[in-house]
Amino acid sequence: MxxxxxxxxxxxxxxxxxxxxxxxxxxxxxxxxxxxxxxxxxxxxxxxxxxxxxxxxxxxxxxxxxRSYSAEDMIGVFETRAALEGLAARQAVEKGLSEAQYAQMKRVIEEADAVLRNPGEIKGIGAYWGKANAAFHNPVSEASRNPHLQWLLRKSRDIPMVQATLFRQPDIQRIQKAHDEHIYILEAIVGRQAVRAEALAREHIYKAGAYVVARMRGKAAGAA
Amino acid sequence: MxxxxxxxxxxxxxxxxxxxxxxxxxxxxxxxxxxxxxxxxxxxxxxxxxxxxxxxxxxxxxxxxxRSYSAEDMIGVFETRAALEGLAARQAVEKGLSEAQYAQMKRVIEEADAVLRNPGEIKGIGAYWGKANAAFHNPVSEASRNPHLQWLLRKSRDIPMVQATLFRQPDIQRIQKAHDEHIYILEAIVGRQAVRAEALAREHIYKAGAYVVARMRGKAAGAA
DNA sequence: AGTTTCAAAATTGTATGCAAATTATTGCGA
DNA sequence: TCGCAATAATTTGCATACAATTTTGAAACT
The missing domain is CATH 1.10.10.10 (Winged helix-like DNA-binding domain superfamily/Winged helix DNA-binding domain)
Structure with missing residues (x-):
């Protein structure tokens, strides 16, 4: 205990x-x-x-x-995290996914595929996607077998406001796009395409960051 | 207080x-x-x-x-740090060095140039180079104007054993090479060559990591 | 009214005592 | 002699009491 x-x-x-x-x-x-x-x-x-x-x-x-983050700060967070997630994806290719890691990522994709095809279950989709997203990205950083990288990634993911912004009031279209990006990322990792995997992972995070920043600015503007 | x-x-x-x-x-x-x-x-x-x-x-x-780091761990630390220092160099180019930042980096290079030309003052060169090295790299991460990146870099630089390994029993040839690399990095940043600056900074750290790991393995082998 | 000052209240920083867990040691048996 | 079990010693976890600092608020002054 x-x-x-x-x-x-x-x-x-x-x-x-x-x-x-x-x-x-x-x-x-x-x-x-x-x-x-x-x-x-x-x-x-x-x-x-x-x-x-x-x-x-x-x-x-x-x-x-x-701690509160300005929009500027948040841009920096996601630029940094994009570099790290890209590195993790590349190292995952270099060191290879374990069976369990591959299975988990595939399961997340198939499950999300089913959920997203059926718009009836939209209630709670934000919370669901939050968990699914983590379940997809965790195996990648694990597969990098780089404890320091995993540690820094954790610090870059768990940031105040980010989860709330991304998953509280979910944007179904954005989730759909992110889901598609997951498919290509897994494809690249499995196909041992290191450069492609790195680029895709990087861009995937970059887009998420742009979305968070836009929402922050929108909300700030709307409140003012 | x-x-x-x-x-x-x-x-x-x-x-x-x-x-x-x-x-x-x-x-x-x-x-x-x-x-x-x-x-x-x-x-x-x-x-x-x-x-x-x-x-x-x-x-x-x-x-x-x-905390003690294995050679494997240390490889991971430096691979990660290389990506971050590369990002910092690129963002320094994108956002531009301030006058003070440029002046400090140039001063470090000129001073080290003089010190390295005169091998008489070799005593204390390790401690000197440790400070000079920090004084060169700090302006780069500052210039990125990315607080999160700076924070993660601090965590990637201050690692047990690293400072001791690099600067306790200095290797004059390695210091000379690192000094040369500094010159090119500053050149690339000043010349707004973002991609080149990123690649140089990345490789600069990667080489330092390889050196630390070699020293760790050598010492371990020698002690056994 | 606005500002300043000073005191009271609230909040944090530190020391200390005791409970609980871990580590070291001793003694026994095979 | 080695391994193991039980107990003693050490070390950490937590609660509480008090000191120091900050914050709040009201009264006095300009």
Whole structure:
């Protein structure tokens, strides 16, 4: 079993990525401690880790706050992540997919194919696609067999606002396109086309980033 | 002023990067607390952050230990870092160097030119080159104006053993070659040759990685 | 009214004590 | 002598108390 601090860390991490806390909001130690039914000590440990992970900003003697990203920042995040996902795809080709990794990616594609063909089940499609998307991309970074790369990718994927923007109010057309891109990426990896796989993965992420930034700017403009 | 936890964090971070603690060695809370003259609380905060930074491994109920990298791991680190430094160089071209950034890079090159021409001052060349190298690369990542990229680069540069391996027992020939590569990288950035700058920066890091890995394997073989 | 100042309240930083888990050690048996 | 089990010692996890800092709010002054 794990420690309480680890548990608090995990739950807060999910909550922030999911968008439960709006950007810039203060994370009160006593409040969280009360909510989890623990003392401030494990909460402080969790907050400290979350800050090191980049999900929170920390100011000495002033506490922690949910980090907020500007549109500029978000462009940088996705440009960086595009390079890393491209590298992961290339290394996945170089080192080869395991049976299990290939099976999982194929399963995700076939399942999504069925789901997307039937527009009746549109309710909850955002949450579904969020999970399916992760289930598709995880095997790729695993297949790179590069722990450091996997670590940096995790830091580039779990960013406040991103999940919420992409999967909260889903855009069925965008999901369809992303799904198509997945098919070609898997095709390239299986066909040992390293350069093509890298380019496709890179562009796949780049498009997602452009979408997130557009949504951020749109919402900001709409609210103003 | 900063907190004690932050101070402990900073000092431990430097010590680990410098190679004062050998890989795998346990970091005892009470020991460190005694050494710094503080209680365990700020030490725990510092260790927690260092673990999140990737410098320490953490096992629940068993504490923290200096993370050790195998040669395989190190290859992955440098492959990843090569992609990131390449991206930084490309974005530096796209966004342009500031006057100050250009001046700093040029100064480093001219200074190193003088130092390397005079082999009398070889004592302390490792430490000198370590600083000079950082002073050359930092402006590039700054010029990318990509905070996320800068953050990931920091995590890819400050790795246990790397600094010690590269700069503790310096190899004058390798330093000379790295210095030459710096000249071409700056040339490419100034000349707005994005693709060339990216390729040069990437290869520059790749070579450094190959050197570190060779040294690791050589030392391991020699010790066995 | 607006600004400044000062004090009260709230929040974070640190030390300490104790519970729980892990690690080391001792003693026994094969 | 080696392996194993049980216990002692060490180390970490958490809660709590208090100190230090920041934030808030109100009163006084311009």
């Amino acid at each position: 794990s420690t309480r601090g680890q548990e608090v860390f995990r739950q807060l991490r999910e909550a922030i990525a999911r968008g439960d806390y709006s950007g810039g909001s203060r994370m009160s130690e006593v409040e969280i401690a009360a909510a989890f039914g623990v003392s401030r000590t494990p909460v402080r440990a969790a907050l400290s880790e979350l800050a090191a992970e980049g999900l929170l900003d920390y100011t000495p003697n002033a506490g922690y706050a949910v | 900063s907190t004690r936890g932050q101070e402990v964090f900073r000092q431990l971070r430097e010590a680990i990067a410098r190679g004062d603690y050998s890989g795998g060695s346990r970091m005892s809370e009470v020991e460190i607390a005694a050494a710094f003259g503080v209680s365990r609380t700020p030490v725990r905060a510092a260790l927690s952050e260092l673990a999140a930074e990737g410098l320490l491994d953490y096992t629940p109920n068993a504490g923290y230990a200096v």
